[in-house]
Amino acid sequence: MVTAYIQILIYGLINGALYGLVGLGLALVFGVMSYLNVAHGALIMIASYACFWLFHLLKVDPFLSSLLIVPCFFLLGVIIYKILFDSLKRFPEGQKTKNSLLISFGLLLILSNLVTILWTADERAVTPHYAGFVIQFFGLRIPYIGIGAVLFAVVVSILLDLFLSKTYFGKGIRAASQDHEAAAMMGINVGTTYLISFGIGVALAGIPGIIVSLSSFNPSLSFELTNKALVVIILAGVGSVYGVLLGGFALGLAEAIGVLFIGATYREVIGLVLFVLFLLLRPQGLMGKRS
Amino acid sequence: MLSLENIDAYYMDFQALWDVSMYVEKGEMVAIIGSNGAGKSSLLKIISGFLKPTKGKVIFNGIEIQHAEPQDRVEMGISLIPEGRRLFSDMTVLENLELGAYTKKARKEKDITLEWVFQVFPRIKERINQTARTLSGGEQQMLAIARALMSRPKVLLVDEASLGLAPIIIQTIYKTIQEINRSLQMTIIIVEQNVRLALEVVNRGYIIENGRIVGTDTADALLNSEDVKKAYLALG
Secondary structure, three states: OHHHHHHHHHHHHHHHHHHHHHHHHHHHHHHHHOOOOOOHHHHHHHHHHHHHHHHHHHOOOHHHHHHHHHHHHHHHHHHHHHHHHHHHHHOOHHHHHHHHHHHHHHHHHHHHHHHHHHHOOOOEOOOOOOOOOEEEEOOEEEEHHHHHHHHHHHHHHHHHHHHHHHOHHHHHHHHHHHOHHHHHHOOOOHHHHHHHHHHHHHHHHHHHHHHHHHOOEOOOHHHHHHHHHHHHHHHHOOOOHHHHHHHHHHHHHHHHHHHHHOOHHHHHHHHHHHHHHHHHHOOOOOOOOOO | OEEEEEEEEEEOOEEEEEEEEEEEOOOOEEEEEOOOOOOHHHHHHHHHOOOOOOEEEEEEOOEEOOOOOHHHHHHHOEEEEOOOOOOOOOOEHHHHHHHHOOOHHHHHOHHHHHHHHHHHOHHHHHOOOOEHHHOOHHHHHHHHHHHHHOOOOOEEEEEOOOOOOOHHHHHHHHHHHHHHHHHHOOEEEEEEOOHHHHHHHOOEEEEEEOOEEEEEEEHHHHHHOHHHHHHHOOOO
16 A cells, blocks of 8 residues: 555656656746746647657657757747747836747647647657566566656756856856846846747757657647646746756645545646645745745 | 047937037046936946937947947946946855856956955955855945956946945945056046045046036036035035
8 A cells, every 4th residue: 555655656756857847948938038938838749749750750769869859949949039039028027928928828829739730639659669668666666767757857957057057158147037237237148148048948848848758648738738837837936947846846746645635637736726825825936036 | 548429318208318428538537426317327328338329429449339239348348337236146256256257358367357356355255155145235335346347347337336335335445446446547437426425536527417418627626616515515
């Protein structure tokens, strides 16, 4: 019985790693330039398709395909920013958020429908030979793919945090996120900083896309993923990379515990309940920085 | 070294500066004085690039720069210490200083500049690993000055450095700014509501009223002028 509980919590942690990854890109973009890019879920879904086609047509291993998908998504992000979001940077903070929300919601609808038209709404999955492998110990089952997800989440978070805290450009990004005018006074080109940050934000959609593709996905997943990303950044705040990862794990565990005590039917509701509770009681998020 | 020629500038429909002309020589320290809302800060924004003139020229070392973006002007050697300090308060003191040396040229000389800045502000050195928000008001102002110096500026613009500080600290800060001017021959333009304080440290002053330059003279002459005494020094 205890084993079954622990098993559910392990699945919760694996899902949590995915949620953390889903939240990272959105949190970075929102933290730096106050753009709420709700199309993030759609970009993740497209990354899943990219991974799927690479696997089916060229037999590229899904984890290996990240080496191709992540740089391509960076470029995609740069293009999307140039076309859709660059003109918003002159608005005051609140206006940026509202207008970016409108634009990216449109983008979300267009991308999900475009993918449905192109590749139908069929449920798909990438199925490498190790897809069903599990490690067993003490009666617990840990899927290979789950370990991959957790490793990816931890490694990506560490790399992103090192980039933001140790490199000059990363410090420039953090400076611009705190006060973009003062950043310009330091000689930082805020426009370029925004462009690169948005590119990184979209590149970060590539990685959860790969993990999602290994279970199963369809075009409507974009809404669900955006939803998760929003819950994660409400739980975590956008102040720190590890905070977002922690928010992801918290959501994964909360869902798992909910499944244990309330039942699997209500899994999707739990995140939304937390979303409302946090907005009411702790709007600054778990880590206590700005939300 | 730096001059403004017939500058007009607007915030939306409101004209903030009217036909403003002024100049600063290399190594000179100049004050812009005037009451609240007279256009002092707008003038600094014109020089630093945050406000673009609708008419007129900004000439720096013989080059017209009125269309240059703020970050490019930092690269050229114009550095602003903004009103309210605008530190990156969630970042450490050292990170703030590093960001001050963000431009390519300044980055190369970062370690040397840092050494020197610590000599000028020993208090800052003791606090390098604290976040900027934990500093006292005076220390924050010192950090703001130090951060601006990290870019190795040729012209330093100082906007209301005395704001919200105790008189004794204000004295220290202006003494330090004067030191920097004298020892490095650094050109400095200060904007200050405390007119007496400003005129006691600078060589020359401009008086600005309702967006127009209404007078200029040496600091001593301005301190002794009846008009200035009446309008700004609450004397006579």
